[in-house]
Amino acid sequence: MARIVMKFGGTSMAGTERIRRVAGIVRRQQAAGHSVAVVVSAMAGETDRLVNFCREANPLFDPAEYDVVVASGEQVTSGLLALTLQSLGCKARSWLGWQMPISTIEAHAKARVANIDAAELIASMDAGEIAVIPGFQGVSDSGRITTLGRGGSDTSAVAVAAAIGADRCDIYTDVDGVYTTDPRIVAKARKLKAVTYEEMLELASVGAKVLQTRSVGLAMKSGVRVQVLSSFIDDDATPADDLPGTMIVSEAEMEQLLENGEMERQHVTGIAHDKNEAKIILTRVPDKPGAVAHIFEPLAAASINVDMIIQNVGRDKGETDVTFTVPQTDLARAQALLEDQRGTIGFNRIITDSKIAKISVVGVGMKSHAGVASTMFRALADRGINIQAITTSEIKVSVMIDEDETELAVRVLHTAYGLDAPDIVGDEAA
Amino acid sequence: MARIVMKFGGTSMAGTERIRRVAGIVRRQQAAGHSVAVVVSAMAGETDRLVNFCREANPLFDPAEYDVVVASGEQVTSGLLALTLQSLGCKARSWLGWQMPISTIEAHAKARVANIDAAELIASMDAGEIAVIPGFQGVSDSGRITTLGRGGSDTSAVAVAAAIGADRCDIYTDVDGVYTTDPRIVAKARKLKAVTYEEMLELASVGAKVLQTRSVGLAMKSGVRVQVLSSFIDDDATPADDLPGTMIVSEAEMEQLLENGEMERQHVTGIAHDKNEAKIILTRVPDKPGAVAHIFEPLAAASINVDMIIQNVGRDKGETDVTFTVPQTDLARAQALLEDQRGTIGFNRIITDSKIAKISVVGVGMKSHAGVASTMFRALADRGINIQAITTSEIKVSVMIDEDETELAVRVLHTAYGLDAPDIVGDEAA
Known part of the structure; x- marks a missing residue:
């Protein structure tokens, strides 16, 4: 039994119909025998709506209160995904940032994860309950809600994966992997089976905006194997363990793939x-x-x-x-x-x-x-x-x-x- | 210096412009020398939107996850009111249900307040910081979000007022008090200066829908003096201590008012x-x-x-x-x-x-x-x-x-x- 973290972005979570599709993908991983935690973004557009409220309320906003407001978007989608998984017959519950807790430094609106106490989470997952975790949010030492900055849900997913010793952190997005270049420019672009953390950092920071750069750095530091793949795949078409994404791995693992002939040098x-x-x-x-x-x-x-x-x-x-x-x-x-x-x-x-x-x-x-x-x-x-x-x-x-x-x-x-x-x-x- | 709890409903909190108006009313109470806590509802329509999401996700919804979703509405408005008060130069911070905490029984979606640990809240208020508290929400012994049922923010306000020993709990609503009867039917209806808890319970349960019935019962039990008044008063026109609402009081206080000639028998x-x-x-x-x-x-x-x-x-x-x-x-x-x-x-x-x-x-x-x-x-x-x-x-x-x-x-x-x-x-x- 592998432990897997799955992360879904705002486009995948935009509305209850799409959340139902996500729940199907999650259930399939569990049915394949894995122990699963899911990290979710807010519905597409919701964080912008909340940020605008804050700006209207106070252009020089206090980041501590800003965090209280904007963290609510992921709270909503985590509850809704847990409900949807339950409706499909899965055991599931949400774990808010302060509940686990995901402890961060005190820097509001741009916090970094300091520590995740995952003991209770792991026990729940190992008992067959799917853990649904709102991305982007944590809690400071003084017990207040913090957020990790825009795009922070990728980082949440990698941090949770590191904390629970996950075998893989799957980032579901609206592209189906990392390509040799932008397929809209080069029709013959090929999807890469694997890239190293260092390559991904360079590719991300120069335009291949698939993953938040910080999450790649954290994955590299923690040795978390990340897979980028599409949330728009047909969730019944491919077997759960043959997901056709791109793995982001260490140089050592890459060398292994090359030696085994699984990647072309x-x-x-x-x-x-x-x-x-x-x-x-x-x-x-x-x-x-x-x-x-x-x-x-x-x-x-x-x-x-x-x-x-x-x-x-x-x-x-x-x-x-x-x-x-x-x-x-x-x-x-x-x-x-x-x-x-x-x-x-x-x-x-x-x-x-x-x-x-x-x-x-x-x-x-x-x-x-x-x-x-x-x-x-x-x-x-x-x-x-x-x-x-x-x-x-x-x-x-x-x-x-x-x-x-x-x-x-x-x-x-x-x-x-x-x-x-x-x-x-x-x-x-x- | 009196301690005052002020509660604003969804219509008063519907959008940043109305929240600015609320902040003005709150600031005026503080300027009058009072120590102030504010309890807020979600923006009008927001709770319905969230409840609908839950129904779509899972018609037989798990009330624990329902609470995670619907409690977010008040989280947003409490952060926004704190931000707005800050923009007016007031010290203010939000206190979520789990932060204070407001402990409730485990009954999700229809919880009752069991205990409020208000020591930190009182210290903050006495230091001149306005406390902004999301209504409707609490936390269970097992550390999960609970909600008090629709209209529960009135009850939150009265419970907080009891916990901090407030001199008064002001419920701002879209009517300006309790009348002898529905003024839409009887043009000569008079606003009552005061009614007893018992009278209010009877008036509320038979159609004068001004306050959640449960909150009146709790006020009676805890001896909290409640005032019902309009949030649409001109916040600069009347002095802060002469708000023209209706007081809801004990029979003993009513007897006093009658003896002093402040009320007609x-x-x-x-x-x-x-x-x-x-x-x-x-x-x-x-x-x-x-x-x-x-x-x-x-x-x-x-x-x-x-x-x-x-x-x-x-x-x-x-x-x-x-x-x-x-x-x-x-x-x-x-x-x-x-x-x-x-x-x-x-x-x-x-x-x-x-x-x-x-x-x-x-x-x-x-x-x-x-x-x-x-x-x-x-x-x-x-x-x-x-x-x-x-x-x-x-x-x-x-x-x-x-x-x-x-x-x-x-x-x-x-x-x-x-x-x-x-x-x-x-x-x-x-």
């Missing part, structure tokens, strides 16, 4: 793209110690996330151009902050450009294989795509290009790294 | 009417021991509330007609049950009539004054209103009449007992 696992960044160029910044700090300190203080940073030595000696990217939604704020600091920084002009994209090739395979970056540059150059900036990490190479060339670049790279699914050459059906 | 305090009952006549029931038990036992077992009961000796010796009333909503069910028992009871015919009304005159004054009933019969007879049945209690006389004569009867009795407000004979304004 590739240098690059996937191609990600991100159109949500904007480029800022500050021209003729004095090329002296501390100059760059003057640029990035105020942005950091304003919680503006700077991604790529490139420093180009300018034509004139003692001056340099500094290029970097920020989220498009923060561009206006960043520009205003930099203008405020014009005297301190000492730049000449601010040039901004929102029409850029970041394309990344990701893969643990590149750790042991040279030439991945040069393949990228050659493939893009062959199609006349100009690279504006480059950054690299151990398992990723990212380039900044013109936004209009995003899809072309993704397709070119997907082919260049041999990721395309094979053509179907014959029709095997009668 | 009356034999009858108010006239209530109730059109929601239906009459059932069973003809030619055998007039022998146990016959009546055969009628009412199956109705009691089906939780059908029987009100007036009259037994008329029939024309034939050894037989009798039995007349009684049940809620109209239970009429069909009662009829079916009685038909099932026809053999056991041995009646001849069932005659039913939904077009009846119960008119009651209520007043503690009638304890020490004879002739109240005969005044009633005479006044009705003078207008040709036929009385179909009569029941009396220590402080109430009720008659059953034709429903079409309801308004006429109420007006006739209101005048007969001298309850009409005096005519305005001159215009004192310029």
